[in-house]
Amino acid sequence: MTTANLSPVSERAQAPDRLPVLPATEGLSWRALTPGDVPAWYALVSTVEEHDDAVERSSERDLADVFKGTWRDPARDSVGGFDAQGRLRAFARSEFEPVTAGTLAPILFGAVHPEYRRRGIGRALIEWSEARARQQLGAVDSSLPARIRVFTDDHHMGAKALAESTGFTPLRWYVEMRRDLAQPLPGVNPAEGIRIEGYSAERDEEVRVTHNESFARDHWGSSPISAESWQLQVINTEGFRPDWSFVAYDTATGGVVGYTLASAYKQDWEAQGFSEGWTDLLGVRREYRGRGIAGALLAASMAAFAESGIEYAGLDVDTENPTGALGAYTRLGYDRCRTGVLYAKELS
Incomplete structure (x- = not known):
């Protein structure tokens, strides 16, 4: 199908009116991430990346920079799960910058603390972030090709299984x-x-x-x-x-x-x-x-x-x-x- 034959992405996105409600598993409460959460976010990400032997590691500055950019709306595009002590235990976000050529391609990010895994939190977060990506695409006036993306290390079997179980298909490999x-x-x-x-x-x-x-x-x-x-x-x-x-x-x-x-x-x-x-x-x-x-x-x-x-x-x-x-x-x-x-x- 050529670009000329594509319907408006606002139709293809099938954007939901509301985002899925996230579970209160293990007493977690959910809200959007803010710049004040960067230290806690960095602590969570560092723990996850070390546990999962991530190929690329994040810096605290990397996370702080997510709150910059006129195309971003962290209050709507991110969510964090906090325990009763106020510690961040999981997060998700959808990163999307509209373009006028090429492909409209939100990318989903997220992680769950190792101690909170295998409780359905990861699935809930990927479904939440996909729904948010569809809302982002649904607000764009364009007929460009579109895809929603998730990237993971090839050795991270849990992340790959989660992506596949929620309907994502492996499309490209990067060495x-x-x-x-x-x-x-x-x-x-x-x-x-x-x-x-x-x-x-x-x-x-x-x-x-x-x-x-x-x-x-x-x-x-x-x-x-x-x-x-x-x-x-x-x-x-x-x-x-x-x-x-x-x-x-x-x-x-x-x-x-x-x-x-x-x-x-x-x-x-x-x-x-x-x-x-x-x-x-x-x-x-x-x-x-x-x-x-x-x-x-x-x-x-x-x-x-x-x-x-x-x-x-x-x-x-x-x-x-x-x-x-x-x-x-x-x-x-x-x-x-x-x-x-x-x-x-x-x-x-």
Whole structure:
């Protein structure tokens, strides 16, 4: 079915008038999360991530940033379950930023403290957050494709079983890859007519536009990133490292043709047992591909990681990436590690 044939998403969403009532299991009481809950939220998330051996760990700043962004409404999009002592024991939220191109795709987040599991709380929360996602989609005037998403680590059997039992289907697999920086690094050899330079805030908007015109055009499930979201979720994050990030320019035009943006997620390092420079985004305009630009950008970042004393370079990749990225990363010395799974419900 083409986009032109899709009915309005407000119809496809089948949004409920009211959200499901959450259970008072184990004496839990429910309300929306607020900025004042961040310390308790972080304590819960840290306990859950340690128990579940999560591939990625959260920082307290990550959670505080959820309350920023004009598209967000935490008072309606989040809920927390508190015990009689006021301790947060479970939460859920639906993250959704409307877009004008690509796919409308809320993503659901949630967790239950290990001591409160197997009581139906997780199922109730995923049903609540899905209902909220449908309400979010129901308020949008658009006929774009839409899907509701849930992401989990592949080794987390409980989370996968919960997603599948509530009607979500595994749709995509993402592989975490890692490269030992103690091994000889590849040279930075861009194609003729291409110049690699360090990231510059002055050219940041051009990098965002390049991202939207390259990455969002060709990568499954991608949609353009707004200027506000780019600043909040990419550039002004706790871990972003401009000194590890690079931009490729066409020497004839001076235009941005590729980029790599990297971060230091120090909250992951203790659990991993090593330091890591992480490539968040890597993209090359379609007409400039096949000229070694992506490899040159990654090589520049690897050299910057190593100069900072970092032990490994890391990134993740969609196993069905149409640009052949998985093979390209392997040739650069990256090894496959753990895998994540994207579950979805398509609203066709």
